[in-house]
Amino acid sequence: MKLFDVYPVQDINIVRAKDSYVWDEQGVQYLDMYGGHAVISIGHTHPHWVQRITDQLNRIAFYSNSVQIPIQQELATIMERVSGKKDYQLFLVNSGAEANENAMKLASFHTGRKKILAFSKSFHGRTSLAVAATDNKSIVAPVNETDHIDFIPFNDAAALETYFKANGSDLAAVIIETIQGVGGINVADEAFLKLLRSLCDRNGALLIADEVQCGFGRTGKFFAIDHAGIEADIYSMAKGMGNGFPVGGILIAPHIKPKHGMLGTTFGGNHLACAAALAVLEVMEREDLIEKARQRGQYLMNKLKKIDGLENIRGMGLMIGFDVPSDFRDLRRNLLSAHHIFTGEAKPNVIRLLPALSISRKQMDEFLEAIEEEVEALRKGEEKEEVMPERES
Numbered sequence: 410m411k412l413f414d415v416y417p418v419q420d421i422n423i424v425r426a427k428d429s430y431v432w433d434e435q436g437v438q439y440l441d442m443y444g445g446h447a448v449i450s451i452g453h454t455h456p457h458w459v460q461r462i463t464d465q466l467n468r469i470a471f472y473s474n475s476v477q478i479p480i481q482q483e484l485a486t487i488m489e490r491v492s493g494k495k496d497y498q499l500f501l502v503n504s505g506a507e508a509n510e511n512a513m514k515l516a517s518f519h520t521g522r523k524k525i526l527a528f529s530k531s532f533h534g535r536t537s538l539a540v541a542a543t544d545n546k547s548i549v550a551p552v553n554e555t556d557h558i559d560f561i562p563f564n565d566a567a568a569l570e571t572y573f574k575a576n577g578s579d580l581a582a583v584i585i586e587t588i589q590g591v592g593g594i595n596v597a598d599e600a601f602l603k604l605l606r607s608l609c610d611r612n613g614a615l616l617i618a619d620e621v622q623c624g625f626g627r628t629g630k631f632f633a634i635d636h637a638g639i640e641a642d643i644y645s646m647a648k649g650m651g652n653g654f655p656v657g658g659i660l661i662a663p664h665i666k667p668k669h670g671m672l673g674t675t676f677g678g679n680h681l682a683c684a685a686a687l688a689v690l691e692v693m694e695r696e697d698l699i700e701k702a703r704q705r706g707q708y709l710m711n712k713l714k715k716i717d718g719l720e721n722i723r724g725m726g727l728m729i730g731f732d733v734p735s736d737f738r739d740l741r742r743n744l745l746s747a748h749h750i751f752t753g754e755a756k757p758n759v760i761r762l763l764p765a766l767s768i769s770r771k772q773m774d775e776f777l778e779a780i781e782e783e784v785e786a787l788r789k790g791e792e793k794e795e796v797m798p799e800r801e802s
């Protein structure tokens with residue numbers, strides 16, 4: 410049987426990983442500045458994470474949500490402490506798309522309304538509502554097309570006010586990434602987020618913060634929207650939450666009340682996924698990784714700003730992007746083929762850095778040296794040996 414061929418892949422087989430390094434089957438070491446697509450938060454195969462999952466696996470991996478699963482409450486308790494979201498409620502799922510799907514569905518149940526507002530260049534996942542709220546027509550199937558979702562430009566306060574004036578009373582929710590990931594590391598302005606919060610309040614609409622990529626400590630606060638000093642009604646999470654184990658969730662404000670049967674899932678909140686997410690939060694606390702992400706991100710950003718030729722360096726903490734001018738279009742491929750460094754991209758010309766929050770100064774310096782060398786070589790028009798095919802993120 411063939412695999413359904415939807416991913417353009419690099420010809421590399423990664424067989425082992427530790428912290429911020431991965432190795433292929435020939436034993437070649439790669440530096441992971443991409444965090445396996447923003448997924449690796451506490452470092453690949455962190456010993457505490459491996460131990461917790463192994464211990465759990467030896468006891469029980471799964472039983473249905475029809476019985477008591479105390480490890481879910483254990484996870485909720487530590488989540489409240491680390492996130493600082495007092496009295497929020499946790500609903501567990503398996504992926505980012507599923508988190509957003511449930512967030513929007515819950516907003517509709519809660520308000521009794523149908524309309525959702527999303528923004529240009531947004532990415533919220535590939536399931537029905539999540540993909541409909543994603544600003545990329547090429548991945549929306551005809552069956553996913555809906556009039557219930559509207560788009561306005563990101564960071565455009567005037568467009569936001571106009572939209573609310575016309576549609577505010579029909580709006581169930583607004584969904585926003587404080588830092589757009591797939592869209593190219595676009596940071597929402599603090600003033601824009603504050604305006605959004607107050608317009609939602611005045612119109613009885615919920616604010617959904619899609620923190621799947623920018624959340625879970627990556628920006629130097631637990632949620633990226635925390636930098637704006639406002640609260641969302643629902644936060645969606647996945648990626649870094651499990652450090653590679655598939656787990657997602659939504660944090661739900663206390664004013665939103667549950668009802669039996671309202672939401673549900675077979676696998677969401679299974680014992681093994683909870684053990685993985687618990688291990689991530691325990692390590693984040695013990696190793697002070699959120700503060701480290703802030704400091705290390707600042708260091709990386711300052712150094713990148715000194716490299717002549719990289720443009721519009723932006724982001725927060727360890728979620729950083731910059732534009733690559735057309736003369737340097739081979740930069741990302743050369744970093745991989747000549748220096749064995751994985752980075753992310755966003756079309757058409759953005760390099761995205763999403764390393765583990767545990768990345769060391771030495772590893773960042775290794776990356777900085779390589780990128781300086783490559784920029785210099787590209788400036789001089791030096792030829793590089795044959796490179797590998799592109800992979801889309």
Ligand SMILES: Cc1ncc(COP(=O)(O)O)c(C=O)c1O
Nearest residue numbers: 504505506532533534590621622
């Ligand atoms: C902001 C954002 N939301 C949602 C998703 C979808 O997550 P998943 O691929 O786990 O469904 C992604 C994935 O890249 C994302 O970046």
